[in-house]
Amino acid sequence: MVKKKYQELSIEINIFKIIWKIKHHLLRSKLLIIWLLIFITLLILNYTSNFTNLFSIKSINISNFLSYGITALSFTLAVLSAALRIFKDTEFTQLYLQKNDKYKNYGELYYLTLAPYIVTPTLWLIISLISLISSVLSINVPPTVSIVFKLLFISLVAIGLISSWNLFIIHIQDFSKKIQRRINDEVRNIDKPSTKK
Numbered sequence: 001m002v003k004k005k006y007q008e009l010s011i012e013i014n015i016f017k018i019i020w021k022i023k024h025h026l027l028r029s030k031l032l033i034i035w036l037l038i039f040i041t042l043l044i045l046n047y048t049s050n051f052t053n054l055f056s057i058k059s060i061n062i063s064n065f066l067s068y069g070i071t072a073l074s075f076t077l078a079v080l081s082a083a084l085r086i087f088k089d090t091e092f093t094q095l096y097l098q099k100n101d102k103y104k105n106y107g108e109l110y111y112l113t114l115a116p117y118i119v120t121p122t123l124w125l126i127i128s129l130i131s132l133i134s135s136v137l138s139i140n141v142p143p144t145v146s147i148v149f150k151l152l153f154i155s156l157v158a159i160g161l162i163s164s165w166n167l168f169i170i171h172i173q174d175f176s177k178k179i180q181r182r183i184n185d186e187v188r189n190i191d192k193p194s195t196k197k
Contacts, residue, residue: 009106011096015118021107022115031119031159031166039155046151057150063135065157069128072164076121079171083117086175120167123160127153 012018019026026032045055096110103109130153141149 009096011107012111015122018111018114018118019122022111025112025115026119031163034162035155035159038158039151042151042155046147057147057154060150060154062150062153063131065153066128066131066135068157069124069131069160072124072160073121073128075164076117076124076167079167080117083171083174086171086178116163116167116170120160120163123156123163127157127160 012021042057046057049055049057092110095113096107098109099106103112
């Protein structure tokens with residue numbers, strides 16, 4: 001009898017490759033739609049600023065966002081550390097080995113679970129790098145290009161804030177679900193008939 005050879009599974013540790021693996025889910029995510037809506041709204045507000053004084057993109061200094069980016073990166077690191085304390089290694093293993101009609105490949109659910117913890121700090125890293133570069137680099141660009149770039153940057157900051165809040169919500173939900181499972185296990189143990197006579 002020939003023994004069946006099992007192919008060893010390997011977990012991807014390169015952050016950018018993980019993002020590439022889940023790119024289809026990211027492109028269909030609500031965050032991308034929200035980012036586009038924010039950018040379009042800012043464009044409209046900027047256009048109306050020619051007639052009113054309610055909105056002024058010119059006064060925004062991109063280099064001032066460096067400290068916000070660093071603070072947000074620290075926040076995401078704290079949330080990630082808290083999430084890793086909630087889940088056991090065995091639970092992450094089960095996530096990786098989950099395979100069904102919805103998740104056709106090993107690791108798909110695992111990478112999707114990690115996605116918010118990867119995308120959010122990546123957004124804030126990009127924001128921080130743009131802020132840092134803008135503070136040391138001085139380039140004269142046409143006013144229109146400057147305004148469009150600032151609108152893109154502000155919409156990126158907005159989506160970074162929303163993504164951070166979403167990460168916080170996901171963490172609270174995961175924690176609540178774990179507590180709920182433990183409560184249900186305790187209730188089932190209480191409801192079991194005693195075997196003692």
